[in-house]
């Protein structure tokens with residue numbers, strides 16, 4: 001019987017981009033449970049975004065198996081429920097936003113899920129309001145600032161009422177106040193998910209376990225424990241190095 005506490009299971013998954021020498025994701029195995037809020041902090045090029053794209057079926061593994069919601073996903077149609085229930089925030093907002101206006105972009109997902117136009121507009125307005133973006137509905141998407149696009153991209157996912165979030169560097173371009181707002185929003189939603197970020201404070205605030213990735217594999221043996229420490233220095237006012 002399928003273990004219903006597991007949302008995503010990957011077994012020996014490898015993927016190499018066409019023309020590349022190395023696997024971007026290499027023999028990766030992991031399970032992701034329905035209460036997990038996992039952070040990934042890892043160097044550029046270590047395979048984080050590729051992992052998200054494999055989960056969503058945007059690219060297909062060369063080797064290994066992926067099981068989502070207890071079902072093996074292989075064909076395009078297997079990914080339909082995955083894309084309905086898992087909200088992926090793309091690393092680049094421009095990959096997420098393609099409609100002329102904000103409200104059209106936010107309503108696109110609900111319309112695709114079969115909601116009526118009225119319902120889709122209604123839920124989109126509520127989502128924008130929830131994110132404090134109610135004045136953005138009629139703005140031209142491509143004229144938004146980088147940080148504004150980031151929040152609107154998040155709105156396009158939340159309007160689909162996802163049950164899992166995959167957030168690829170959600171804080172890119174956000175000022176510290178907006179970042180604090182995003183932390184509140186994510187903790188209020190309290191959805192299971194995986195968050196990729198290079199920002200220690202942010203990732204600590206919105207996830208429960210943090211791992212790193214290297215050469216296409218998640219290092220599951222070693223959880224990262226990030227902590228702040230306060231200390232005094234004898235010559236604290238002088239410039240000094242921490243080693």
Ligand SMILES: Nc1ncnc2c1ncn2[C@@H]1O[C@H](COP(=O)(O)OP(=O)(O)OP(=O)(O)O)[C@@H](O)[C@H]1O
Pocket residue numbers: 017018020024042043044045046047048049050051091
């Ligand atoms: N479309 C592509 N075609 C060819 N190679 C790619 C492509 N996308 C990514 N790669 C390569 O695959 C590897 C993993 O890339 P990926 O984007 O998953 O890394 P990442 O951990 O998300 O990095 P970053 O922190 O910079 O976003 C890198 O070596 C990258 O150069």
Ligand SMILES: [Mg+2]
Pocket residue numbers: 048049050091168
């Ligand atoms: Mg990336």
